[in-house]
Amino acid sequence: MKLFELTLPPWYSNVVVRHIAFGILIGFTLSVTSTSVSSYWRSRRRQSLSQEQHQFRPIELRSDEVVHGVTGLIGNTPLVRIDSLSDALGVEILGKAEFLNPGGSVKDRVALRIIEEAERQGLLHPHTGSRIFEGTVGSTGISIATIAKARQVTLVLVREPIIMPDDVAREKVNALQALGADVQRVRPASIVDKKQVRTRIVNIARRAAIEFGRSDIVKGSEDAHTSHELHTGTVDDPLDEDLLNKPRGFFADQFENRSNFEAHYGGTGPEIWRQTNSRVNAFVSGAGTGGTIAGIGQFLKSMNEEVQVVLADPEGSGLYNKVKHGVMYDRREAEGTKRRHQVDTVVEGIGINRMTNNIDLAIPIIDDAFRITDVEAVAMSRYLVQNDGLFLGSSSACNLVACIKFVKKRGWRDGQTLVTILCDSGNRHYSKCRNDEYLRKANIPVDRSIIDNLIAQPGSGA
Numbered sequence: 001m002k003l004f005e006l007t008l009p010p011w012y013s014n015v016v017v018r019h020i021a022f023g024i025l026i027g028f029t030l031s032v033t034s035t036s037v038s039s040y041w042r043s044r045r046r047q048s049l050s051q052e053q054h055q056f057r058p059i060e061l062r063s064d065e066v067v068h069g070v071t072g073l074i075g076n077t078p079l080v081r082i083d084s085l086s087d088a089l090g091v092e093i094l095g096k097a098e099f100l101n102p103g104g105s106v107k108d109r110v111a112l113r114i115i116e117e118a119e120r121q122g123l124l125h126p127h128t129g130s131r132i133f134e135g136t137v138g139s140t141g142i143s144i145a146t147i148a149k150a151r152q153v154t155l156v157l158v159r160e161p162i163i164m165p166d167d168v169a170r171e172k173v174n175a176l177q178a179l180g181a182d183v184q185r186v187r188p189a190s191i192v193d194k195k196q197v198r199t200r201i202v203n204i205a206r207r208a209a210i211e212f213g214r215s216d217i218v219k220g221s222e223d224a225h226t227s228h229e230l231h232t233g234t235v236d237d238p239l240d241e242d243l244l245n246k247p248r249g250f251f252a253d254q255f256e257n258r259s260n261f262e263a264h265y266g267g268t269g270p271e272i273w274r275q276t277n278s279r280v281n282a283f284v285s286g287a288g289t290g291g292t293i294a295g296i297g298q299f300l301k302s303m304n305e306e307v308q309v310v311l312a313d314p315e316g317s318g319l320y321n322k323v324k325h326g327v328m329y330d331r332r333e334a335e336g337t338k339r340r341h342q343v344d345t346v347v348e349g350i351g352i353n354r355m356t357n358n359i360d361l362a363i364p365i366i367d368d369a370f371r372i373t374d375v376e377a378v379a380m381s382r383y384l385v386q387n388d389g390l391f392l393g394s395s396s397a398c399n400l401v402a403c404i405k406f407v408k409k410r411g412w413r414d415g416q417t418l419v420t421i422l423c424d425s426g427n428r429h430y431s432k433c434r435n436d437e438y439l440r441k442a443n444i445p446v447d448r449s450i451i452d453n454l455i456a457q458p459g460s461g462a
Contacts, residue, residue: 070150073102074112075267079275079419084387085400088455090413093403095422096272099392103146104139104175105349105424106268107254110291111143113263114252115151129247131212135205138172139349139424140254145179171428172348205251212249255289255356264295272296272419273303281416282308284403286350286395287319290359292421297365311369312402312420314377317351319359323369328353346374346433346444347394349423370405372398374442379450381426381433386448391426394433399423404454 067073077100082093098106115132118124124132132144176183254260272280283300285293297309313320318328352359380397384390399420407418432438439446 074108092417099425103143107139107143109263113259133205133209134252145181209249209251260291261295269296269299282418284310284420286312288350290362294362308367312398314347314351318353349395370402376401382448383451393424396422
């Protein structure tokens, strides 16, 4: 007895069976083929993405893009690979080419942000004969002067009295005077003399701003260094035409002004993150006001908390000791124990021996610090010209020496990416860092082999 019996319908034939079989075979073949093709293209896509992660994208500009005036040229600077150091160390050392800004330095970003914020707050008005005052060793003043002149055709016409030490490289003074700045030079003492730093430079500029527009400047501005906010003027009643037409004295206050930090947190940091395709292992920078290392460092750590932020500190500055030992001052930096004053050093623009609002923002996120000597900075400036054709200033040289020391300390050699700031070009350093006679009198040898030895020594930065 048959329990089960399959009965085919009468229309069913061998032809139908063959057609069904062929259909199944064709469908299976198409399925396998499409899966294979899909897998192939996914593999190619992963390979392409992997290659892109190791290729640094250039700045992307439309061929028909026109920027508005000189301020439109500020920022979006390229990252340049330092080939000699990268190849020798087995890592990627990338420099943010801030010397390509129209004012010639990283300070263009800060000056633009400070002036825009002052305009927004009503502290500067167009075509009133107002003046911006600042205490500076040159680069910030040049940037302020450049942007202030450009503002004649937009928002504000200002004159820029600049109070600066009288031992600054002559090239910077010439640039300021060419831009129409009123330069008042004062004789500085050592950087370790806090009273000198605060009163002879910064407070002179602050008091000058107060005196220039005394009736309109906020009372108590002598205490401006205690706050991140702008305490350099009052916000005028927009309906009071008499006040709006009066010349104002505005103290830019780069050391305490939070616009310094914001210019880098909202600008330079995001640019670096984009240009490296989010692939940054360390950021290395010096600190003068603290805005650059604080702004960029905080942004990069907000994107990846594993990013290392490293300080490059020149001789005579107390920041190295602040990071390493928690104190800004060290007995080794005492007056009379150094071979010469820090203000006579070849390194300009970085290093300080007091806390500022912007440095306050930097200290918590700095992971390591290195002391860079004048000898090392001079050697690096020559090494870069010889090996890379890069003619850079002393602070840029300091940053790159610190990159080597950090790589050596960490034992990195597997393509890790370090980004640093190329602050300005060597064109502003002919009379000091690039002047062999000046260096001879200062007993600073010029020896490129110092960098070769630093690269060759294992653990030389420990």
